[in-house]
Each structure stands twice: as structure tokens, then as C-alpha cells.
Amino acid sequence: MSSTITPALRRVLNAAVIQFARHGYEGASLSGIALEAGIRKASLYSHVKNKDALFMAVFEDALEMEALFARECFARPEPGLPGQNYCESLLARYADSEHFRFLLRTSYIPPASLFDELQEGYEVYMQQLLADFTTALRRHLGQISDQDAEVMGHAWMGMVDSLHVALIYIGQARFEARLNALERLMGDSIARLEQGETP
Amino acid sequence: MSSTITPALRRVLNAAVIQFARHGYEGASLSGIALEAGIRKASLYSHVKNKDALFMAVFEDALEMEALFARECFARPEPGLPGQNYCESLLARYADSEHFRFLLRTSYIPPASLFDELQEGYEVYMQQLLADFTTALRRHLGQISDQDAEVMGHAWMGMVDSLHVALIYIGQARFEARLNALERLMGDSIARLEQGETP
DNA sequence: CCAGGGCTACCTACCGGTCGGTAGCCTTTT
């Protein structure tokens, strides 16, 4: 499926993710990407068929990395709430990972021509995130009905999207305020489930 | 401050908001906007100085409309939770209002050159939204500490962003699932405040 | 020795923006 990644192609992909994250699909130019990679624009075509293919390659690259990151968050033991590790790692991740910034920038409003493919990939990523959260939730609470688990799942995914958005356009201070507020809401609801809800 | 809007300019602005909402700042071309307005590209310059000014005019237009929409939501009596009217009107609003779609598309990731101006305008919009929610919350609960009000404000703004994002890239069914889930969380937390939290 | 990555040079298409000019509608002047 995925062709082998030579060192030169690796350099191109890394250059591309920087430019796409910074300027978006339309705003990033192939000459800029080539410059970043230290080669000429025409030389890009030795490695990639065209701009769309380059974008998709970067997308799959980023998706893989961020899926791995999420997995690791859920693999670490969670002191408090389920999903807490992931949420609290977001700020640092946003600062460190060019690929994460790329995903955030391009996945909400993707280039129209690639919409379907991107949506499909993003869907898989989100389903994994949701599944990881649900199992963590089930591990945290001994017993929980499928309905409740589903509702909490929707709520947590909403919380994650909310934090993602906050990363993009709110400052660090308000990100943390939002994180605390949403964690309190989640905490309240989970505590309520823990006490048992049969009235 | 704001110059008068002639009928011809009105047509240009309406054409522009469609194109900008559909293709974004960089993706929308002046020829496309002119075509939509039924004139030639050169004629645009009888009404606006350049692309940036056109975009800003559309932005202020949209901001005004959506601020009005939010006001009306909070003016209506709310049967359940504070801020509920606004959240539950979003789906229909997204379907109906080109200006709303424009705001959602362009405000998270604005064109770099206009970033500051846009951020400023969006900030005002959000502050009004937050203030409206806070007064509604205070009206709903008789007594609430400033700290709690602030936390709930952050949480509700997060909820709103989450719903905005859902409008963009999730289907209608999942939007409603998310809305229900988040409303349940908010309801739980508000109920907890209602009972009084001095232990 | 030759395959492949890199290069220069070039292409077409389209971008935002400017130019000179014009049709038609007011308002003013005689």
C-alpha cells in the first residue's frame, strides 16, 4: 500500500508538513516547500506525483504519528479521570509537533478536492480516540450502561474538539482555564455515575 | 465610521460572503465574486478598495448579523438551561445563514495579513456571548459565586466552540448526539450548583 | 555504465490590480 520512504522523500515530507501547517494547502507553494527541503521545485516531482499526492502523503504521515501519540497517552496510567492524559498533553503537543498543527489546521477545513479522502482518514483517527476513551471509562467505572458510555463518549469527543479549537485561536492562559472548566464538568458527571444512578 | 451601503454594494457583499464562505479567503477569486454579483471584476473596484477591504467589510457585516442572532436567542425565554436557545438554534442557523458559515470558516484560521483585525472583532463577539450567558446563568440560579460563574462561562464557551466545530465536519445526527451529551453535562453541573455546595 | 535525483529553462493558467474610456443620470446654467 504505502510505498517505501527514502531519506530524500523523508526530507520532502518534513519540509511539506512545516509549510502546510504554517500556510495551509492553498497558501503553501511547491517552491516554498522545495526551498524548505533544500532542493528546487522541479526536483519535487522525482518524489511525488503532484501537490495533491504530496498533501495526502503528509496527511497519512501525520495521522499515523498522532494516532500513536494518542495511544501512548491512554497507555500511561491515568491518576484522575479517563482521557485526562490526552487532554493535558495537548498544549505541549501543539507546541512541539508540526504534524499535530498540520492536522488541526487542515482537517476542519480541508481543500475541497481532497475532502472525501481526508474525511475518511480523520474518521478512523477519531474512532480510535473514542474507542480508547470508552475502554478507559469502563476501566475507571466498574459498571456503566451502554447508553451512558455512549453519551460520555460524545461529550468527551466534544471536549477534545473544544480544546483543539482553543489551541488554534486562544492564548495559553485561556486554554488552561477551559481545560479546567471542562474537566470539572466531566468530573462531576463521572462522579454522579460512580454513585449509581438508580433513584 | 461605516460608510453607507448602496444597493449595488449590497449585491457585491452578498456575492462575496457566498464565495468566501465556500472557498475561503485565498480560494475565492475576485472574478468569481464579480461573476456571482453579475458584474465584471474591474467593476468591483468602484465599490471596494481591494480584496482585503472587501473581506473586512463582509466580516463586519457577518459579525453584526451573528451578534444580533445571539442576542435574540438570549432574549427569548429559555425553558431549560441558560444558553440552551443559542445551542439548539445552531443547526438551523448553519443551514440558513451564509454569514454564519463564513464566520465559522474564516475565524478560526484567518488570512495571515488580516489576523489582528479579525481576532479583535471576533473577540468582541465572544465577549458578548460570554456576558449574555453569564447573566442568563445568574438569572437561572439565584446565588452563584464569581468563581463558579467564571468556570461555567469557560465551560459553556468551550461547549459552543465544540458545537461550531461539529457543524463544520460532522453530520447532523452526530451534531445532535453531541449537543445532547454536552447539555447533560451542563445540566448535571448546574443542578449540582443549585443544590448548594457548602459541605 | 546507466538509473535516478537534481538542475535550468520553460509552459500555461490565473491571480489581484490598474488603465482609459463610455453610457446614462443628475444638477446646474443659460
Add this chain to the structure above:
DNA sequence: AAAAGGCTACCGACCGGTAGGTAGCCCTGG
């Protein structure tokens, strides 16, 4: 009443610049 002038909205033609993409030669490493 009619000529004169000004103003608005519009147009086709064109500008410099840049975009994505192609052709073909050169150089180097296995």
C-alpha cells in the same frame, strides 16, 4: 427647454507576478 458638466457604475484590455506542472540535460553513486 436645452445645453454643459460632473458623477457613478460599468466595461475590455492589459499589467507584473506567481502558481502548478513539464521537458530535457547533467552529474553522481552503486
